[in-house]
Amino acid sequence: MPRARLSLPAILHEDRECLVVDKPAGLAVHPGPRTCDSLETRLAGAGLVWKPVHRLDTDTSGCLLLAKRPASLRRLMGAFAARQVEKVYLALVAPAPEAASGVVKAPLVKRSRPGTGWRMDVAEGGLPAVTRWEVLARRDGVALVRFRPETGRTHQLRVHATRLGAGCAIVGDARYGRGEPGGLMLHAHALGFAGADGQWREVVAPLPERFRARGFALS
Numbered sequence: 046m047p048r049a050r051l052s053l054p055a056i057l058h059e060d061r062e063c064l065v066v067d068k069p070a071g072l073a074v075h076p077g078p079r080t081c082d083s084l085e086t087r088l089a090g091a092g093l094v095w096k097p098v099h100r101l102d103t104d105t106s107g108c109l110l111l112a113k114r115p116a117s118l119r120r121l122m123g124a125f126a127a128r129q130v131e132k133v134y135l136a137l138v139a140p141a142p143e144a145a146s147g148v149v150k151a152p153l154v155k156r157s158r159p160g161t162g163w164r165m166d167v168a169e170g171g172l173p174a175v176t177r178w179e180v181l182a183r184r185d186g187v188a189l190v191r192f193r194p195e196t197g198r199t200h201q202l203r204v205h206a207t208r209l210g211a212g213c214a215i216v217g218d219a220r221y222g223r224g225e226p227g228g229l230m231l232h233a234h235a236l237g238f239a240g241a242d243g244q245w246r247e248v249v250a251p252l253p254e255r256f257r258a259r260g261f262a263l264s
């Protein structure tokens with residue numbers, strides 16, 4: 046069946062076990078009480094049994110791994126849990142950090158606030174969270190930053206971005222920084238994992254137009 050009829054994102058990689066799609070910003074992975082449209086509902090509507098192996102926030106674009114069968118789902122979820130999957134994200138951070146690179150080690154805990162809902166906070170005794178980062182480019186006080194998370198906590202990169210310097214946050218992050226019309230500037234750029242055949246696969250999602258419109262590109 047042609048991909049256009051399935052209303053699926055662009056397919057970046059596909060084999061007998063799984064596929065990686067380039068999820069657009071604004072598309073939720075899972076359905077919810079206030080989410081009429083999601084990738085999972087589109088898959089179900091097309092009669093496909095493919096399942097997301099992990100998740101991306103609704104406003105995060107880029108590489109999303111889907112398993113084609115239950116055995117593949119279990120194996121790939123196990124690889125994520127064992128930290129055998131390499132993830133690379135790109136984000137615009139403002140103001141631009143003074144340092145060129147570094148490592149954020151800041152444990153995270155989920156907390157609810159009356160009237161504003163939940164968010165993740167850095168707190169002693171929280172779940173360990175580690176992120177390596179590097180500035181790739183700077184322009185007009187904004188930096189294109191490459192993040193390599195070593196753990197996979199909820200909102201990890203969004204919170205750790207605030208630790209890069211005074212006032213820092215991912216551009217467009219209304220929860221941990223300041224919202225903007227262009228939305229959250231966070232992109233799952235690359236995903237590396239071993240296939241069922243033992244061969245290493247590395248899949249890359251191109252830099253989205255919303256990044257290029259801000260004057261950033263990858264060399």
